[in-house]
Amino acid sequence: MRPKERRDGGQKDLFRARLDQIVDMSHPLPKLAATIDWDFLEQRFGAVYADVPGRPPLPTRLMAGLAILKHMHDLSDEALCDRWIENPYFQLFCGEEFFQHKLTFDRSSLTRWRQRMGEEKLVALVQESLAVATRTGAAQPSDFSKIIVDTTVQEKAVAFPTDAKLMHRARERLVRLAKRHGVALRQSYERIGKHALIAHQRYAHARQFNRANKALRKLRTFLGRVERDIARRIKGDEGLRDIFRRPLYLAERVREQRHKQRGKKVYSLHAPEVQCIGKGKAHRPYEFGVKVSVATTLHASKGGQFVTHVKAIPGAPYDGHTLAVVIPEMEQQIGATIKRLVADRGYRGHNAPETHKFRVFISGQRRRVTEQIKRELRRRSAVEPVIGHLKADHRMGRNHLAHTAGDAANAVLAAAGYNFRRLLKWLALLCAFLLRFLCPAERSENHPIVA
Numbered sequence: 001m002r003p004k005e006r007r008d009g010g011q012k013d014l015f016r017a018r019l020d021q022i023v024d025m026s027h028p029l030p031k032l033a034a035t036i037d038w039d040f041l042e043q044r045f046g047a048v049y050a051d052v053p054g055r056p057p058l059p060t061r062l063m064a065g066l067a068i069l070k071h072m073h074d075l076s077d078e079a080l081c082d083r084w085i086e087n088p089y090f091q092l093f094c095g096e097e098f099f100q101h102k103l104t105f106d107r108s109s110l111t112r113w114r115q116r117m118g119e120e121k122l123v124a125l126v127q128e129s130l131a132v133a134t135r136t137g138a139a140q141p142s143d144f145s146k147i148i149v150d151t152t153v154q155e156k157a158v159a160f161p162t163d164a165k166l167m168h169r170a171r172e173r174l175v176r177l178a179k180r181h182g183v184a185l186r187q188s189y190e191r192i193g194k195h196a197l198i199a200h201q202r203y204a205h206a207r208q209f210n211r212a213n214k215a216l217r218k219l220r221t222f223l224g225r226v227e228r229d230i231a232r233r234i235k236g237d238e239g240l241r242d243i244f245r246r247p248l249y250l251a252e253r254v255r256e257q258r259h260k261q262r263g264k265k266v267y268s269l270h271a272p273e274v275q276c277i278g279k280g281k282a283h284r285p286y287e288f289g290v291k292v293s294v295a296t297t298l299h300a301s302k303g304g305q306f307v308t309h310v311k312a313i314p315g316a317p318y319d320g321h322t323l324a325v326v327i328p329e330m331e332q333q334i335g336a337t338i339k340r341l342v343a344d345r346g347y348r349g350h351n352a353p354e355t356h357k358f359r360v361f362i363s364g365q366r367r368r369v370t371e372q373i374k375r376e377l378r379r380r381s382a383v384e385p386v387i388g389h390l391k392a393d394h395r396m397g398r399n400h401l402a403h404t405a406g407d408a409a410n411a412v413l414a415a416a417g418y419n420f421r422r423l424l425k426w427l428a429l430l431c432a433f434l435l436r437f438l439c440p441a442e443r444s445e446n447h448p449i450v451a
Contacts (some may be wrong), residue, residue: 002049003057005042006095016098022088028427032420033065033093035132035427044124048116058105063113065094068125070110071394071417072424077110114401119312119408126412127333129419130306138303138426145339146298146376147308148383149326151319151346152391153277154312154411155289157400158268163259164200167219168193169269170251174226177247181240183233189222196222223255273404275316289399290407291316293326294415296386298342298379303426305386308334310415312408319343320350327356340373342380386418394418 012018023030042060049057069090070080081103084090088099096104114122133139159165175188196218203212227248234240253266267274267288274288281287295309309330313322323341331338341360343350352360361373363380391397396414399407 002046002051003042003059005046006059006061006097008095008097011097013098019088019092019096019099022099023092026431027089028424028431029089029093031427031431032132032424035136035423036128037131038064038095040128040131041124045117045121048121058109058113059095061095062105063109064125065090066105066110067114067122067413068416068420069093071413072421074393074395074417076400077107080110081107114409114413115405117409118405119412122409122412122416123333125416126307126310126419129416129423130308130334132423133301133303133306133419133426136303136423136426136430138423139297139301139306141336143297143299143301143306144308144334144336147295147330147338147341148298148380149293149295149323149341149343149347150383150387151291151293151313151322152387153279153287153289154292154396154399154407155287156268156271156274156407157398158271158274158288161267161288163254163257164197164216164219166254166266166269167216167223168197170247170254171219171223171226173269174223174230174244174247174251177244178230178233181243183230183240185226185233186229187225189226193219193222220255223251227251227255271402273314273407275314277316290314290404291322292396292411293322294383294387294390295326295330296383298340298376298382300382304422305382306419306422307386307390307415310411312404312411314404314407319346320348323347323350323352323356323360327352340376342376344380390414390418394421 020030025031038061041064045060045064066080066084069075069084070077073083075083084094085101085103091100130139130144134141171189171193175185175190177183178185196215200212200215200219203209203215230244230248234244250266250269250272254269257265265276266272267276273290275290277287277289277291278285279287291313293309293311293313294307296305296307309326311326311329313325327338327341338356338359341352341356342363343360344363347360347362350360350362358368361369361377363377365377369377394414394417396411399410401407401410
């Protein structure tokens with residue numbers, strides 16, 4: 001069943017206060033809510049639902065507004081629920097007419113809504129943010145024809161992986177699952193396994209690697225014994241085999257992989273999709289997450305530098321091999337043709353489409369470079385502070401959403417939150433400019449200058 005969308009009926013209630021009478025309507029957040037085309041978002045997000053009998057889902061403006069506020073102010077789902085009850089501006093932004101003293105939704109509804117929408121539908125929030133930027137004068141359509149593109153790593157909320165920790169955790173998960181389903185094990189190795197892990201960490205810290213490797217072999221042996229014990233106990237029981245199939249598979253991969261092994265490895269048991277990516281940073285040689293492509297405008301608009309496209313790219317591909325996917329999606333998203341794209345040297349040998357092959361310019365390039373293009377190449381590093389803000393202020397620095405779908409959704413929502421945050425500051429600047437323009441006239445009328 002499609003959601004029942006809210007419309008402001010202008011009704012009054014004797015026992016409840018209308019939000020538009022409580023808040024300051026000249027505040028940037030109500031102004032931002034008035035400039036957003038909620039009908040467009042309702043049409044895009046409503047296409048997910050079907051007109052069949054059942055309980056109607058929550059209104060689109062409520063859920064889309066919560067997603068924007070969450071990433072615009074860097075809030076967790078729990079903190080967002082707490083702020084929503086306290087803040088009448090948040091409630092007005094989400095389409096409420098009267099002040100609500102209790103939540104009109106459940107915290108888990110945010111998770112289910114994100115999973116239902118997915119990356120394909122959530123892109124509409126980024127599109128609408130760029131449309132609002134053009135409607136409010138924060139950006140011009142011509143600003144989106146020249147783009148800077150770069151890649152970064154969106155880290156997952158996982159502990160730093162070591163072989164000892166992974167094997168110890170895999171054994172603990174198997175033992176806990178066996179207890180839950182009544183599978184009696186010969187031995188759990190809970191006490192001596194913990195002692196072996198502590199010994200390994202102490203020996204490794206003291207650089208006594210022979211002793212550390214001996215403790216590591218003990219942990220590997222304990223894990224293998226628990227695996228074989230569970231396999232014997234569940235033999236012939238299809239129900240238990242289905243329950244233990246994936247945990248045993250992950251435990252086997254953790255037990256078999258080695259420190260210097262090449263190829264795909266397991267770096268987290270609760271998020272096996274995590275990849276190890278090295279970007280050549282001295283302070284952080286390896287990051288564990290997913291590679292993300294970020295594109296921004298080449299020149300800062302009046303409202304700032306907006307993010308035009310973001311996409312999580314699993315598999316850690318070479319930077320230059322991401323343009324074949326990124327450029328067509330970017331043009332479809334912004335509704336304009338890219339005239340020039342600037343990238344760093346990591347994009348050498350790129351696979352951009354044939355129509356855009358000669359529109360991509362790499363830092364340090366000498367051929368086909370005019371004086372204007374030289375000046376634009378110096379602007380390439382302007383994407384770095386944008387990536388820094390996405391990570392530090394809009395929840396891209398540490399992703400808590402599960403699976404590869406969560407990686408993609410978090411990257412898109414972070415870009416939408418960043419753009420709407422820029423628009424919020426732009427509207428606040430416009431309000432301050434108007435007040436400064438009007439206040440001198442009021443002061444001259446109220447307090448005339450005496451000669």
